[in-house]
Structures are given as structure tokens and as C-alpha cells.
Amino acid sequence: MSRQEMPGPQHELAELSAAGLLRTLKPLDSPTGPRVARDGRELWNFASNDYLGLASDPELAEAFIEGVRKYGAGSAASRLVCGTLPPHRLLEEALAAAKGSEAALVFSSGFATAVGSLPALAGKDDVLVLDKLCHASLIDGARLSGATIRVFPHNDVAKLTRLLESIRAKQPDARVIVVTESVFSMDGDLCPLAEIVELKNLHGALLFLDEAHAFGVLGPQGMGLAAQLGLQDRVDFQMGTFSKSAGLSGGYLALSSSWRELLVNRARSFVYSTAPPPALAHAAMAALERIRSADGDLRRTQLRENISVLSAKHPSPIVPVLLGSNEAALAASARLEERGYLVPAIRYPTVPRGTARLRVSISASHPAEAVAALAAEIGHL
Numbered sequence: 001m002s003r004q005e006m007p008g009p010q011h012e013l014a015e016l017s018a019a020g021l022l023r024t025l026k027p028l029d030s031p032t033g034p035r036v037a038r039d040g041r042e043l044w045n046f047a048s049n050d051y052l053g054l055a056s057d058p059e060l061a062e063a064f065i066e067g068v069r070k071y072g073a074g075s076a077a078s079r080l081v082c083g084t085l086p087p088h089r090l091l092e093e094a095l096a097a098a099k100g101s102e103a104a105l106v107f108s109s110g111f112a113t114a115v116g117s118l119p120a121l122a123g124k125d126d127v128l129v130l131d132k133l134c135h136a137s138l139i140d141g142a143r144l145s146g147a148t149i150r151v152f153p154h155n156d157v158a159k160l161t162r163l164l165e166s167i168r169a170k171q172p173d174a175r176v177i178v179v180t181e182s183v184f185s186m187d188g189d190l191c192p193l194a195e196i197v198e199l200k201n202l203h204g205a206l207l208f209l210d211e212a213h214a215f216g217v218l219g220p221q222g223m224g225l226a227a228q229l230g231l232q233d234r235v236d237f238q239m240g241t242f243s244k245s246a247g248l249s250g251g252y253l254a255l256s257s258s259w260r261e262l263l264v265n266r267a268r269s270f271v272y273s274t275a276p277p278p279a280l281a282h283a284a285m286a287a288l289e290r291i292r293s294a295d296g297d298l299r300r301t302q303l304r305e306n307i308s309v310l311s312a313k314h315p316s317p318i319v320p321v322l323l324g325s326n327e328a329a330l331a332a333s334a335r336l337e338e339r340g341y342l343v344p345a346i347r348y349p350t351v352p353r354g355t356a357r358l359r360v361s362i363s364a365s366h367p368a369e370a371v372a373a374l375a376a377e378i379g380h381l
């Protein structure tokens with residue numbers, strides 16, 4: 001085929017557009033925060049994952065600046081070469097202490113954590129057992145691993161039981177890792193963690209729990225769902241990210257020292273990538289302290305109150321409004337934007353086909369009146 005004949009992207013773009021699945025970047029004209037500006041208008045921001053309001057917190061910004069002053073701009077090498085600088089080590093020590101684990105390892109993002117660690121933890125003779133609604137990063141990590149992938153329906157403990165029984169009947173000695181999330185990113189519900197822990201122990205499996213949306217939000221000092229249930233020492237891999245409640249970016253795993261050592265050797269997103277900027281690690285330490293402090297508790301109380309304004313007894317700041325079709329979700333999002341609220345429409349492949357929705361995310365930094373006004377708008381959709 002000559003170069004002139006090689007098809008460009010137009011066909012795929014047209015297909016995406018016809019299916020109501022085309023996505024476009026819509027930059028903000030302001031910093032992030034509870035109020036943002038876009039196209040010359042101010043909007044209430046119910047789209048970010050900044051659950052505690054730390055992304056626009058002046059003290060956290062100051063910690064970032066202090067990190068730059070102390071350690072410079074970049075880390076200049078991968079962690080294994082000469083990129084492990086004092087704040088990386090200190091952050092990992094602080095995280096392990098906070099999460100009650102022997103050790104911790106930080107990555108440049110939550111996505112990099114998942115796609116780097118799962119292939120290092122499991123290979124072709126192993127089995128990864130994923131909840132159907134696991135995040136794309138966990139799915140991609142599982143695919144990259146070459147392990148056998150088994151999927152159980154969302155939060156279905158009975159099906160998970162049968163799956164683990166059948167895996168063990170065929171592969172009594174395989175490494176089996178159950179992978180799930182504590183707060184599901186597009187549904188805002190919780191996994192039945194206590195039952196899953198029982199099951200994985202019964203079947204000699206390991207548990208990889210992504211606490212991305214629970215870190216900072218749930219549990220004593222915001223340390224997540226495993227901490228809330230007193231199960232931290234029963235979860236083999238506690239994954240999380242600094243990109244949601246901590247208001248920054250960067251991923252982590254809390255785990256045993258020996259698993260950490262394996263990842264330092266084998267997790268390709270860790271080994272073959274430049275270490276995160278030291279200032280970011282320094283700021284992450286400040287964010288961790290804030291999350292665990294009395295101020296963190298106050299923010300969590302405010303957050304819970306705000307959530308209850310929109311949805312009584314909802315367990316997390318992520319509140320989905322199911323609409324079904326892509327067109328309905330896009331139209332509802334556009335309508336809310338006209339009314340002054342930024343609320344994203346979430347479509348396939350982020351959620352299963354036919355379950356397009358609005359994803360409202362609540363922050364402690366929202367005034368309760370703004371949440372109430374949004375609730376009224378949603379009621380009028």
C-alpha cells in the first residue's frame with residue numbers, strides 16, 4: 001500500500017462521533033477548585049476528584065514550592081539509577097507507617113502503579129481474578145501480565161466463591177490474585193471487603209485492593225476502606241494514588257518488604273521511567289500529613305455532610321446519575337453546564353454500554369448550598 005492510500009484517523013473519528021462516543025478536550029481557563037472558569041463563564045466544579053479540596057490549597061502549594069527550593073526541579077534518573085532522592089525515601093517510610101504496612105513503593109501515577117505492578121506480580125502460570133468494573137489501569141495491567149484473567153460480576157461474592165473454587169480445583173499451586181477497588185470509580189459503591197478477605201484467605205489467594213477513591217476519604221485518618229474495617233494487615237497490596245484526595249499526582253503500593261523488592265526489580269513502569277520530581281514527593285508527604293491531621297478529619301466531616309445533601313447514606317463522594325444512552329448523558333451534562341455546573345457525562349468504554357451517566361463528585365470545598373442547588377437542578381433534568 002502506498003503512503004497516499006494508508007487510511008488516516010478520519011474513519012474512526014467519524015465512527016466515534018456517530019456512536020455519540022467522541023471525546024474532546026475542553027480546557028479550563030482558571031486553576032482548579034470548587035469554582036472554575038470555562039468559555040468566559042464561572043461554573044461550580046462537580047467533576048474533579050479533589051474530594052478534600054487540597055488541589056487548590058495554598059499550604060500544599062507552598063509545600064510543593066518548598067520541595068522545589070530544597071531539591072530542585074527534576075529527579076534526573078530512574079529510581080534504580082540515581083533518581084531516589086531524600087523525599088522519595090521519606091514519603092515511602094511515611095506511607096508505610098500510615099498504612100500499617102511493612103513497606104511502600106511510589107510510582108509516577110496510579111495508572112503506572114497498576115500497569116507496572118500487576119505484570120510483575122503475576123505471569124503466565126498465574127491467575128488474576130478481577131471485578132467486572134475494575135478501572136482501566138487494572139485491566140491493562142492484568143492484560144500485560146500474560147496471566148490467565150478471570151472476571152467476576154461486580155461485587156458478586158457468590159460468583160467469586162465459585163470462581164476461586166474452580167481455579168483451585170484445576171491449579172492448586174498457582175499464584176492467584178484477586179483484584180478489586182474499595183470505592184468504584186464510576187459507581188461510588190464499596191466492595192464487600194470483609195467477605196473478599198475471608199474468601200481469598202480460604203483459597204490461598206492474594207488480594208490487590210485499589211484504594212484510589214478511598215484514600216483520604218474513608219477510615220481513621222483517611223487511610224482507606226481496609227483501615228476502616230481493621231483489615232489493613234490482611235490486604236496484601238494496598239494500591240492508591242495522590243491524584244484524588246491528596247490533590248497532587250503519583251501512585252503508591254503499601255505492601256511487604258519482599259514484594260516491594262520484587263517490584264523494584266520487575267515493575268517496568270518503575271524501572272524504566274524517570275523518578276517523579278522530588279518536589280512532588282515532598283508535597284505528597286505534606287498532603288499525607290494533612291489528610292491524617294485534625295484538619296483532614298474536619299474536611300471529611302464536611303465532605304460527608306455535603307454527600308448527604310445530594311444522596312442520603314451514600315458511602316462515597318462519587319454519585320452516579322444513571323441515564324442510559326450516550327445522548328441523554330451528553331444532553332444532561334450540557335444542560336447542567338448551561339445552568340452553571342460542571343458535571344461530566346461518562347460513556348462507554350469507561351462504563352458498560354447502555355449505562356451512560358452523569359458522575360457527580362462532591363468535595364469538602366463545596367458550600368452545602370451549591371450541592372443543594374445542584375441536587376435541585378438534577379431533579380429537574
Ligand SMILES: Cc1ncc(COP(=O)(O)O)c(C=O)c1O
Pocket residue numbers: 109110111112114135137181185210212213241242243249250251
Ligand atoms: C480506580 C482508579 N485506579 C487508578 C486510577 C489511576 O490513577 P492516576 O490518576 O493517579 O493515574 C484511577 C484514576 O484515574 C482510578 O479511578
